[in-house]
Every structure is written in structure tokens, then in C-alpha cells.
Amino acid sequence: LIERTNTIITGSNLTQEQWKLLQAVISGTPVFRTKRSTSPYQGEVKQPQQTRASVLAQVRQRLSEFDIEQEHIAKSIPSGPQRIRGIAGSGKTVMLCQKAAHMHLKHPEWDIALVFFSRSLYHPIINQLDKWLRRFSSGEVRYDTQNLKLRVLHAWGAKRQPGLYSTLCQAAGVKRLTVRDTERKRPNEALAEVCFYLLQDTLLPQLYNAILIDEGQDLIVDNPLKFEGKQPFYWMAYQALRPVDLAQPEQRRLIWGYDEAQSLESLNIPNASELFGEELGHLVTGQYAGGIRKSETMHRCYRTPGAILTAAHGIGMGLLRRGGMLTGITRTQDWEAIGYEVTGCFVPGQQITLRRPKENSPNRVPELWEGAVLEFIAYRSRQEELTALADSIFYNLRYDGLKPSREILVIVLGLGLDAMGLETTVAEFLMSQGIDIYIPSAVDCNILQIDKDNRDPNKFWCEGGVTVSRIHRAKGNEAEMVYVVGLDQVAKDESNLQLRNQLFVALTRAKGWVKLSGVGSYGLYEEMWQVMQSGDTFTFTFRYPPQREISVTEAGEMRSRYESGGRNFQNADLAGAQLAGADLRNANLIGAILRGADLKKARLDGAKLAIADLSGADLSHASLRKAKLVGANLQEARLQGADLSWAKLGNADLRGAVLVGATLVGAKLSGADLGGVDLTGASLEKADLSEVN
Structure with a gap:
């Protein structure tokens, strides 16, 4: 419509600055920033030439970066499930709040739930949702807890605060179970257990x-802990949704954002086959009408400075680890999808170079701050470590002008009782030095022991106090200055992926600076220093596949699913996919869209490709022995040197295809359209060419 509309008024071209301003306004960014309040600790002390507060003031005066791709994701409404993978700090929470607000304003009659796991996210999510509702409605609509059409729900729910699980129990007329009713101790496992029982015993209302x-x-x-091969919580949520189209009951609007690098418990990756079982593994492959992608990847990190993010990826995956990487991405296209440039191939013994361009980490603190944004110091004792911590926080408060709450965050690393003990030790020491502290869930500052009958599980910050938190409560929160204490807790068991992920999460809470510390001497410390010295570029030798491989692109995920036993890719949209050399023998690709895909030297023997769209695909030297290609679209496909022995190509459209040197021994081509096909040097012995066009 816009393209067809005649010009009403001819204007002059916008300047670069005007264009940026227009983009920022369209995206909902405030044009003018409010002045930042000062720290009550500053007083009349003479300020150093550069303070962290002065850097933050400069950062906040600049309009936020506009990301057209992020705008598209936030303001599009898919007609079925959608998966959104975003690296830490890419704006997943903001985007989901924008999407929920947009849905509610466009379809006020819809019942919408915005769900999360950590109760410390209640306040930030409600604030974000309210902000975008007001902005998108010009101030006419706010978030209203009494409006049940749009609800912010904790995954589980408590006695006085409903969650998704408890809401479904109430609607189904069954008793809500609590943690005390479960055998599992980990919160995510206890939740899965009660969801399992609900699914097992109840027909859930939509x-x-x-x-x-x-x-x-x-x-x-x-x-x-899975329910019939499916993730219990996700399957419960899926069952609670009304189908978008009754003719396609599997299409339901379940939209989930995640970053598997931040997994602190299970290392399973939340792709569709993991959540809904192999039979529905294709649900988020391809596009909906209007070009809305079923799977999105957010690769730009707005929160965390580039040097900190790359260090977090490097140490979290063990890229420079002496024994080789522990977890991570092993395909070039997948690294590119999260914002890195790759030189080299992921073949054992080959050298790989990864580089993260500045445009994919637009945080301005590193360019404004004269020092390092990431520091690491190993101390001889915990006493030394905590003394240095207190001194640094005092400096932040008195000279840097940072506020204690929301601008400074102390995160302690470790598992179970070790982490709990360190949290208390850190908080107690800071209090002894005259620094007010806050431990999440307490009702006020300076409370070390939280009374289970007098607590606020939704609370993460307390005005006037520096929050000291273990990693699980810190997830989803952020601060300008982050202190990460107790790296030795990770170093003692450096191959533990959950502990590495803790470190990744802790580092990526920072909006400006990180000071990392530990005690003693460990091999991990040397690795950490090497990672920091590498800056935005890592060079390492790829040795062997890691303990846990991560796939980002649809092609990469397809390969991973196949390698783990998955075969159902029916109707998958893999147009343009990079699948050269892929092993997809006996895969179900009926109706799949592989238009323009790179399938050179792929192994597709016995694959079911009936009515699949392979137009323009490169299948040169691919093996398609006994493949079923009945009715497939192979127009302009490149099949030179391909082996199609005994393949079924009845009624296939091969117009313009290149079959130079192809092997078609015993192939069934009855009814196929061979108009303009180049069969130079092809072997057609025993082939069925009856009724070909």
C-alpha cells in the first residue's frame, strides 16, 4: 500500500542524525533522558577527573540503538509457536514484554500470560510491560493486575500470588501441590514433578x-523427569493454549525466549523436539505467512560491554582451555548467527579464529572509560579478597558516584551450601565495614538470616543497600558495576558445565564493569587471564567435539537432531539451508522446503522427499540411492554426479535440472517432467522412463 501511494509532499533527505532520531522515536526510545540522581555517599568530596557516574551520564544522554530486526520480532504476532534465542543482554525480556503489550493492544479479547521462573523478575517484568503498554497506547493503557486478559505469572505460583501452574490447577478443579509435596529438591525439578502429575491425571482446560x-x-x-518424552512445564503450557486454527490444532502461540549458555541446572537445550517430542520437532522450523520466522536469533548485545561478553563466552565454553573446549558451537554458520566472524573450519587439529565486531556489542562504556572494564585478581586468602571488595565498593560510592542499590551488585559463585556460606560471609564482612547490604528475599537491608515466615521472594533490591546474591537469584537482573566473588569455587571443578555457566551468567549481568576475584592458585585462573588478553578475538585449535554441542541455525539444529536419533523433518522450511555433506539417510522430509539449499555431497539415501521443494538446490555429488522423490519439485536443481540409483522420481518436476554424469540406474522416472534436462554422461541403465515429458 505504501509503495502504491502517490507522494503528497516532497521533502528533503534526512541527515544521519535526523534519521537516527526518527528510528529511535519509532522504536519507542525516549528522546530526552532524565538526569541521573547522584549517590548519597558522594557528599562534597573532590571528584577524580573521570568517574563511573560521569561515564554513565554520557552513555545515558545518547539515544538507544535502533535495531530493525528486533523491532520486527517484537511487533510481529506469529500464528503458532515461536522460539527466540538471544545471547545474554540482547534484550529478550524487553522484546517479550513489547510483544505481549502489542498483542494485548491489538487483540484485547485475547487471554495472554507472560511467564517466568525466577520470582525476582516480577518487578522488572511488570515495569517493562507497563512501560510498553503506555508507550504503544500513547498513555491510554497501563498494566492492570485486575485485568485478567493480560497476566504476569510466576511459573509455579504461591498462596497469595497465582502462577501458571496454580492457575491451571484451579481451572481444572484439582489441588495445587507445593514444594513440600515433591521428592525433588531443585526448584526446576520440583516444578516439573508437579506438572508431570497434573498432565498425568488431568485434562487441562485451554x-x-x-x-x-x-x-x-x-x-x-x-x-x-520428562512426561512422555516431553518437557513437563512446556507441555503443560502448550496444552493450556487454544489452537490458532482448528484445522491445524498443533499450531498454538507458545513463544519462548532463552539462552542455553545461561542454563544453571539441566543442560538440555529448549528446541521444539526437546519440548514437545520428536513428532512435533518441526514446529518452529521455517516461516509463517507474512515472513514471520518461527525461530529467531538475537545476536546483538546491548547490555554488556563487548570485552566482558567475549570473555564470558570464552571462559564459559572453555575455548582456550588446555584440554579443549567443554561446550559450545562447532559450526561456522552458528557462530555467525550469534554475531561472530569465523576463520577456519571446525575439524580436529584445525586452527579457529573467532572475532566479535564492535557493531554487535554497541555498549559505549569501553570507548568512554579510560581503564579496563573487566578485571581479575587472585588473592592469597578470603580475608584479602573481601577487604579489597569492601575498599572497591567504598570507592564506587564515595568517588565514582554510584548508587548502592541497582548500580552495584555482588554475586557469589558456587553450589549448594558452599554458595550459601559464601553469600553470608561476604554480606557479614561488608556490614562490618559499614556498608549496608541486602540479601534477596529479605524484607529489609542488613538482614543476614531470612525468616521463612517473613520474607519477600519477589524482592531483589533494597534502597540504600548493596545486593549480595547467589547466582540463581541474580539471573535476569543487571547492574552497572558487578563484583563476582569466589572464582575458586568454579576453579576447583573447572570441567563442571553448570559452574562454567554460573560464571557466564555472573559476568553478563554487568552493564559497565566487572571485578572478578578468587583465592588460591588454579589452572582456571591462567585460562581466565588468557581469555581477557584475547580481547574480541580468540584463536585456538579445535580438538574434538565438546561434551555439549550447541546448535543455533535451523540447519545446525537439524543435523544435531538427526545425530541424536531424530528423523521427522516433515514440512520443515529449510530454504537456503547450508547442509553440504550432511548425513540425512532415511530422514522424513516429505513436503519439506529445501529451495536453494546447499546439499552438495549430502547423504540422503532412503530419504523421504515426496512433494518436497528442491528447486534450485545444489545436490551435486549427493547420494540419493533409493530416495523417494515422487512429485518433488527439482526445477533447476544441480544434480551433476549425484547417485540416484533406484530412486523413485515418478511425476517429479525436473525441468532445467542438471544431471550431467548422474547415476540413475534402476530409477523410476515414470511421468516425470524432463523438459530441458541435461543428461550428458548420465547412466540410465534399467531406468523406468515411461510416460516422461
């Missing part, structure tokens, strides 16, 4: 038109 899940990796459990 209450919602859309459910959006933030921090989706937190709701994943290991295989023994």
Missing part, C-alpha cells in the same frame, strides 16, 4: 490464546 515464556532455559529438566 485458557489462553498466547503464552510467552522468559528465561526459558530455567524451566528445562533432565530426561528422566
Whole structure:
């Protein structure tokens, strides 16, 4: 419509600055920033030439970066499930709140739930949702807890605060179970257990038109806890949704955002086959009408400075680890999808170079701050470590002008009782030095022991106090200055992926600076220093596949699913996919869209490709022995040197295809359209060419 509309008024071209301003306004960015309040600790002390507060003031004066791709994701409404993978700090929570607000304003009659796992996210999510409702409605609509059409729900729910699970129990007329009713101790596993029982015993009512899940990796459990091969919480949410189209009951608006690098419990990755079982593994492959992608990847990190993010990826995956990487991405296209440039191939013994361009980490703190944004110091004792911590926080408060709450965050690393003990030790020491502290869930500052009958599980910050938190409560929160204490807790068991992920999460809470510390001497410390010295570029030798491989692109995920036993890719949209050399023998690709795909030297023997769209695909030297290609579209496909022995190509459209040197021994081509096909040097012995066009 816009393209067809005649010009009403001819204007002059916008300047670069005007264009940026227009983009920012369209995206909902405030044009003018409010002045930042000062720290009450500053007083009349003479300020150093550069302070962290002065840097933050400069950062906040600049309009936020406009990301057209992020705008598209936030303001599009899919007609079925959608998966949103975003690296830490890419704006997943903001985007999901924008999407929920947009849905509600466009379809006020819909029942929508925005769901998350950590209760410390209640306040930030409600604030974000309210902000975008007001902005998108010009101030006419706010978030209203009494409006049940749009609900912010904790995954589980408590006595006085409903969650998705408790809401479904109430609607189904069954008793809501609590943690005390479960055998599992880990919160995510206990939740999965009660969801399992609900699914097993109850036919769930379809209450919602859309459910959006933030921090989706937190709701994943290991295989023994699955319900009929599906993730219990996700399958419960899926069952609670009304189908978008009754003719396609599997299409339901379950939208989940996640980053598997932030998984602190289960290391399973929340792709469709993991959540809904292999039979529905294709649900988020391809596009909906209007070009809305079923799977999105957000690769730009707005929160965390580039040097900190790359260090977090490097140490989290063990890229420079002496024994080789522990977890991570092993395909070039997948690294590119999260914002890195790759030199080299992921073949054992080959050298790989990864580089993250500045445009994919637009945080301005590193260019304004004269020092390092990431520091690491190893101390001889915990006393030394905590003394240095207190001194640094005093400096932040008195000279840097940072506020204690929301601008400074202390995160302690470790598992179980070790982490709990360190949290208390850190908080107690800071209090002894005259620094007010806050431990999440306490009702006020400076409370070390939280009374289970007098607590606020939704609370993460306390005005006037520096929050000291273990990693699980810190997830989803952020601060300008982050202190990460106790790296030795990770170093003692450096091959533990959950502990590495803790470190990744802790580092990526920072909006400006990180000071990392530990005690003693460990091999991990040397690795950490090497990672920091590498800056935005890592060079390492790829040795062997890691303990846990991560796939980002649809092609990469397809390969991973196949390698783990998955075969159902029916109707998958893989147009343009990079699948050269892929092993997809006996895969079900009926009706799949592989238009323009790179399938050079792929192994597709016995694959079911009936009515698949392979037009323009490169299948040169691919093996398609006994493949079923009945009715397939192979127009302009490149099949030179391909082996199609005994393949079934009845009624296939091969117009313009190149079959130079192809092997078609015993192939059934009855009814196929061979108009303009180049069969130079092809072997057609025993082939059925009856009724070909």
C-alpha cells in the first residue's frame, strides 16, 4: 500500500542524525533522558577527573540503538509457536514484554500470560510491560493486575500470588501441590514433578490464546523427569493454549525466549523436539505467512560491554582451555548467527579464529572509560579478597558516584551450601565495614538470616543497600558495576558445565564493569587471564567435539537432531539451508522446503522427499540411492554426479535440472517432467522412463 501511494509532499533527505532520531522515536526510545540522581555517599568530596557516574551520564544522554530486526520480532504476532534465542543482554525480556503489550493492544479479547521462573523478575517484568503498554497506547493503557486478559505469572505460583501452574490447577478443579509435596529438591525439578502429575491425571482446560515464556532455559529438566518424552512445564503450557486454527490444532502461540549458555541446572537445550517430542520437532522450523520466522536469533548485545561478553563466552565454553573446549558451537554458520566472524573450519587439529565486531556489542562504556572494564585478581586468602571488595565498593560510592542499590551488585559463585556460606560471609564482612547490604528475599537491608515466615521472594533490591546474591537469584537482573566473588569455587571443578555457566551468567549481568576475584592458585585462573588478553578475538585449535554441542541455525539444529536419533523433518522450511555433506539417510522430509539449499555431497539415501521443494538446490555429488522423490519439485536443481540409483522420481518436476554424469540406474522416472534436462554422461541403465515429458 505504501509503495502504491502517490507522494503528497516532497521533502528533503534526512541527515544521519535526523534519521537516527526518527528510528529511535519509532522504536519507542525516549528522546530526552532524565538526569541521573547522584549517590548519597558522594557528599562534597573532590571528584577524580573521570568517574563511573560521569561515564554513565554520557552513555545515558545518547539515544538507544535502533535495531530493525528486533523491532520486527517484537511487533510481529506469529500464528503458532515461536522460539527466540538471544545471547545474554540482547534484550529478550524487553522484546517479550513489547510483544505481549502489542498483542494485548491489538487483540484485547485475547487471554495472554507472560511467564517466568525466577520470582525476582516480577518487578522488572511488570515495569517493562507497563512501560510498553503506555508507550504503544500513547498513555491510554497501563498494566492492570485486575485485568485478567493480560497476566504476569510466576511459573509455579504461591498462596497469595497465582502462577501458571496454580492457575491451571484451579481451572481444572484439582489441588495445587507445593514444594513440600515433591521428592525433588531443585526448584526446576520440583516444578516439573508437579506438572508431570497434573498432565498425568488431568485434562487441562485451554485458557489462553498466547503464552510467552522468559528465561526459558530455567524451566528445562533432565530426561528422566520428562512426561512422555516431553518437557513437563512446556507441555503443560502448550496444552493450556487454544489452537490458532482448528484445522491445524498443533499450531498454538507458545513463544519462548532463552539462552542455553545461561542454563544453571539441566543442560538440555529448549528446541521444539526437546519440548514437545520428536513428532512435533518441526514446529518452529521455517516461516509463517507474512515472513514471520518461527525461530529467531538475537545476536546483538546491548547490555554488556563487548570485552566482558567475549570473555564470558570464552571462559564459559572453555575455548582456550588446555584440554579443549567443554561446550559450545562447532559450526561456522552458528557462530555467525550469534554475531561472530569465523576463520577456519571446525575439524580436529584445525586452527579457529573467532572475532566479535564492535557493531554487535554497541555498549559505549569501553570507548568512554579510560581503564579496563573487566578485571581479575587472585588473592592469597578470603580475608584479602573481601577487604579489597569492601575498599572497591567504598570507592564506587564515595568517588565514582554510584548508587548502592541497582548500580552495584555482588554475586557469589558456587553450589549448594558452599554458595550459601559464601553469600553470608561476604554480606557479614561488608556490614562490618559499614556498608549496608541486602540479601534477596529479605524484607529489609542488613538482614543476614531470612525468616521463612517473613520474607519477600519477589524482592531483589533494597534502597540504600548493596545486593549480595547467589547466582540463581541474580539471573535476569543487571547492574552497572558487578563484583563476582569466589572464582575458586568454579576453579576447583573447572570441567563442571553448570559452574562454567554460573560464571557466564555472573559476568553478563554487568552493564559497565566487572571485578572478578578468587583465592588460591588454579589452572582456571591462567585460562581466565588468557581469555581477557584475547580481547574480541580468540584463536585456538579445535580438538574434538565438546561434551555439549550447541546448535543455533535451523540447519545446525537439524543435523544435531538427526545425530541424536531424530528423523521427522516433515514440512520443515529449510530454504537456503547450508547442509553440504550432511548425513540425512532415511530422514522424513516429505513436503519439506529445501529451495536453494546447499546439499552438495549430502547423504540422503532412503530419504523421504515426496512433494518436497528442491528447486534450485545444489545436490551435486549427493547420494540419493533409493530416495523417494515422487512429485518433488527439482526445477533447476544441480544434480551433476549425484547417485540416484533406484530412486523413485515418478511425476517429479525436473525441468532445467542438471544431471550431467548422474547415476540413475534402476530409477523410476515414470511421468516425470524432463523438459530441458541435461543428461550428458548420465547412466540410465534399467531406468523406468515411461510416460516422461
